[in-house]
Amino acid sequence: MAETKRPAAASKPAAVRPAAKPTAKPANTKAAAPRAVAKAQPSKGTTDNAKSKVKSDMNDFKAQATDTVRAAATKGKDRATEAVGSISKLIxxxxxxxxxxxxxxxxxxxxSAADMVEGFASKMDAKDVDVLAEDARQFVRRSPAVAIGAAAAIGFVLARLVRSGGKDA
Structure with missing residues (x-):
């Protein structure tokens, strides 16, 4: 038998891989990262200054709010004293x-009732807003049921006054 020659398989060239890009790593990568983080954080003195500025601003805001509330309370006390005096005069x-x-x-x-109401008005006028607030706290602590009833009655009267005031306008 005749031997048939097989054509020699063309040898495939080895797969050519692209040349790897050189990866240049810094010699000390661990040291570079903390420095970058350290640069992003504000210095301790800057943080303390910011905190003290925020505290100062908050204290200023608190003082301003306290003054505004005290002025409104004083104005309300004056109006209430005037209203109670008017009730006394009416009686x-x-x-x-x-x-x-x-x-x-x-x-x-x-x-006699007019005298009592007038006396209440003069006592209320003589007291400071802070003293009146403390008296109210003490009253509520001593008799909370009466305080709740009085608040409900005052709320009812004020609601009636507001409703009737809107019709006149």
Whole structure:
């Protein structure tokens, strides 16, 4: 038999890999990273200055808010004192009519009530807002049920006044 020659397989050239890019790493990579982080963080003196500035600004804001609240409370106290004084005057003025219609004894009750309301108004006018707030706290601690009832009654009266005030305008 004749031997057939197989054509010699062309040898495949070895796969050529592209040349790897040179990776240049810094000699000390661990030391470079902390320096970058350290540069991003503000220095301790800067942080302390920022903290003290924020504290100072907050204290200024607190003082300004306290002054505003105290001024509003003083204005409210003055209005309340004026309103209570007006109620006292109204009761005293109606005492004469009560004398004529119901009797002198009931007119005297009205005058006595006017004196008590007027005394309350003068005591309220004489006290500072801080003292009034402390008195209110003590009253609520001693008798919370009465305080809640009084707050509900005052809220009801104020709501009625606001509703009737809107119709007149």
């Amino acid at each position: 005293r003025d109606s005492a004469g009519t009560i004398d004529d219609n119901v009797g002198k004894q009931y007119g005297d009750y009205a005058r």
